[in-house]
Amino acid sequence: MxxxxxxxxxxxxxxxxxxxxxxxxxxxxxxLDRGASAVEWVIISAVVVAIVGVVAAIINLALKNGADKVSDCIDGADEDGTCK
Known part of the structure:
Protein backbone atom coordinates (compact mmCIF):
# COMPACT_ATOMS: atom_id res chain seq x y z
CA MET A 1 0.00 0.00 0.00
CA LEU A 32 10.53 1.58 30.02
CA ASP A 33 13.85 2.67 31.50
CA ARG A 34 13.32 6.16 30.15
CA GLY A 35 10.43 6.74 32.56
CA ALA A 36 12.63 5.83 35.52
CA SER A 37 15.32 8.15 34.21
CA ALA A 38 12.79 10.97 33.94
CA VAL A 39 11.72 10.42 37.55
CA GLU A 40 15.35 10.54 38.66
CA TRP A 41 15.81 13.84 36.83
CA VAL A 42 12.71 15.27 38.49
CA ILE A 43 14.01 14.28 41.92
CA ILE A 44 17.47 15.70 41.20
CA SER A 45 15.89 18.91 39.91
CA ALA A 46 13.73 19.21 43.03
CA VAL A 47 16.78 18.81 45.27
CA VAL A 48 18.69 21.45 43.29
CA VAL A 49 15.73 23.85 43.48
CA ALA A 50 15.52 23.30 47.25
CA ILE A 51 19.24 23.99 47.66
CA VAL A 52 18.98 27.15 45.56
CA GLY A 53 16.01 28.27 47.67
CA VAL A 54 17.93 27.79 50.91
CA VAL A 55 20.97 29.63 49.57
CA ALA A 56 18.74 32.46 48.32
CA ALA A 57 17.11 32.74 51.75
CA ILE A 58 20.52 32.88 53.46
CA ILE A 59 21.75 35.56 51.06
CA ASN A 60 18.53 37.53 51.48
CA LEU A 61 18.89 37.43 55.28
CA ALA A 62 22.53 38.52 55.08
CA LEU A 63 21.63 41.41 52.78
CA LYS A 64 18.78 42.48 55.06
CA ASN A 65 21.07 42.43 58.11
CA GLY A 66 23.68 44.43 56.23
CA ALA A 67 21.08 46.96 55.09
CA ASP A 68 19.80 47.31 58.67
CA LYS A 69 23.36 47.97 59.90
CA VAL A 70 23.88 50.64 57.24
CA SER A 71 20.53 52.22 58.10
CA ASP A 72 21.40 52.28 61.80
CA CYS A 73 24.79 53.78 60.99
CA ILE A 74 23.23 56.51 58.87
CA ASP A 75 20.65 57.30 61.56
CA GLY A 76 23.30 57.58 64.26
CA ALA A 77 26.04 59.34 62.29
CA ASP A 78 27.85 62.36 63.75
CA GLU A 79 28.30 65.64 61.99
CA ASP A 80 31.66 64.45 60.72
CA GLY A 81 30.05 61.36 59.12
CA THR A 82 31.26 58.63 61.47
CA CYS A 83 28.97 55.95 62.86
CA LYS A 84 28.29 55.73 66.57
Missing part, protein backbone atom coordinates in the same frame (compact mmCIF):
# COMPACT_ATOMS: atom_id res chain seq x y z
CA UNK A 2 1.52 3.36 -0.98
CA UNK A 3 2.24 5.83 1.74
CA UNK A 4 0.07 8.96 1.32
CA UNK A 5 2.66 11.06 3.13
CA UNK A 6 5.28 10.33 0.43
CA UNK A 7 3.48 12.65 -1.98
CA UNK A 8 4.35 15.60 0.31
CA UNK A 9 7.95 16.50 -0.33
CA UNK A 10 8.98 19.02 2.29
CA UNK A 11 11.96 18.59 4.64
CA UNK A 12 9.93 19.55 7.71
CA UNK A 13 7.26 16.98 6.92
CA UNK A 14 9.90 14.32 6.23
CA UNK A 15 11.54 15.09 9.58
CA UNK A 16 8.19 14.94 11.40
CA UNK A 17 7.29 11.58 9.83
CA UNK A 18 10.70 10.13 10.66
CA UNK A 19 10.55 11.48 14.21
CA UNK A 20 7.07 10.07 14.83
CA UNK A 21 8.02 6.68 13.40
CA UNK A 22 10.98 6.54 15.77
CA UNK A 23 8.78 7.47 18.74
CA UNK A 24 6.22 4.80 17.83
CA UNK A 25 8.96 2.20 17.37
CA UNK A 26 10.44 3.10 20.77
CA UNK A 27 7.03 2.96 22.45
CA UNK A 28 6.31 -0.45 20.96
CA UNK A 29 9.71 -1.84 21.96
CA UNK A 30 8.82 -1.66 25.67
CA UNK A 31 11.72 0.58 26.56
Missing amino acids: PNPLRSISHPAVDFLVTFLRGRVRRARSGE
Whole structure:
Protein backbone atom coordinates (compact mmCIF):
# COMPACT_ATOMS: atom_id res chain seq x y z
CA MET A 1 0.00 0.00 0.00
CA PRO A 2 1.52 3.36 -0.98
CA ASN A 3 2.24 5.83 1.74
CA PRO A 4 0.07 8.96 1.32
CA LEU A 5 2.66 11.06 3.13
CA ARG A 6 5.28 10.33 0.43
CA SER A 7 3.48 12.65 -1.98
CA ILE A 8 4.35 15.60 0.31
CA SER A 9 7.95 16.50 -0.33
CA HIS A 10 8.98 19.02 2.29
CA PRO A 11 11.96 18.59 4.64
CA ALA A 12 9.93 19.55 7.71
CA VAL A 13 7.26 16.98 6.92
CA ASP A 14 9.90 14.32 6.23
CA PHE A 15 11.54 15.09 9.58
CA LEU A 16 8.19 14.94 11.40
CA VAL A 17 7.29 11.58 9.83
CA THR A 18 10.70 10.13 10.66
CA PHE A 19 10.55 11.48 14.21
CA LEU A 20 7.07 10.07 14.83
CA ARG A 21 8.02 6.68 13.40
CA GLY A 22 10.98 6.54 15.77
CA ARG A 23 8.78 7.47 18.74
CA VAL A 24 6.22 4.80 17.83
CA ARG A 25 8.96 2.20 17.37
CA ARG A 26 10.44 3.10 20.77
CA ALA A 27 7.03 2.96 22.45
CA ARG A 28 6.31 -0.45 20.96
CA SER A 29 9.71 -1.84 21.96
CA GLY A 30 8.82 -1.66 25.67
CA GLU A 31 11.72 0.58 26.56
CA LEU A 32 10.53 1.58 30.02
CA ASP A 33 13.85 2.67 31.50
CA ARG A 34 13.32 6.16 30.15
CA GLY A 35 10.43 6.74 32.56
CA ALA A 36 12.63 5.83 35.52
CA SER A 37 15.32 8.15 34.21
CA ALA A 38 12.79 10.97 33.94
CA VAL A 39 11.72 10.42 37.55
CA GLU A 40 15.35 10.54 38.66
CA TRP A 41 15.81 13.84 36.83
CA VAL A 42 12.71 15.27 38.49
CA ILE A 43 14.01 14.28 41.92
CA ILE A 44 17.47 15.70 41.20
CA SER A 45 15.89 18.91 39.91
CA ALA A 46 13.73 19.21 43.03
CA VAL A 47 16.78 18.81 45.27
CA VAL A 48 18.69 21.45 43.29
CA VAL A 49 15.73 23.85 43.48
CA ALA A 50 15.52 23.30 47.25
CA ILE A 51 19.24 23.99 47.66
CA VAL A 52 18.98 27.15 45.56
CA GLY A 53 16.01 28.27 47.67
CA VAL A 54 17.93 27.79 50.91
CA VAL A 55 20.97 29.63 49.57
CA ALA A 56 18.74 32.46 48.32
CA ALA A 57 17.11 32.74 51.75
CA ILE A 58 20.52 32.88 53.46
CA ILE A 59 21.75 35.56 51.06
CA ASN A 60 18.53 37.53 51.48
CA LEU A 61 18.89 37.43 55.28
CA ALA A 62 22.53 38.52 55.08
CA LEU A 63 21.63 41.41 52.78
CA LYS A 64 18.78 42.48 55.06
CA ASN A 65 21.07 42.43 58.11
CA GLY A 66 23.68 44.43 56.23
CA ALA A 67 21.08 46.96 55.09
CA ASP A 68 19.80 47.31 58.67
CA LYS A 69 23.36 47.97 59.90
CA VAL A 70 23.88 50.64 57.24
CA SER A 71 20.53 52.22 58.10
CA ASP A 72 21.40 52.28 61.80
CA CYS A 73 24.79 53.78 60.99
CA ILE A 74 23.23 56.51 58.87
CA ASP A 75 20.65 57.30 61.56
CA GLY A 76 23.30 57.58 64.26
CA ALA A 77 26.04 59.34 62.29
CA ASP A 78 27.85 62.36 63.75
CA GLU A 79 28.30 65.64 61.99
CA ASP A 80 31.66 64.45 60.72
CA GLY A 81 30.05 61.36 59.12
CA THR A 82 31.26 58.63 61.47
CA CYS A 83 28.97 55.95 62.86
CA LYS A 84 28.29 55.73 66.57
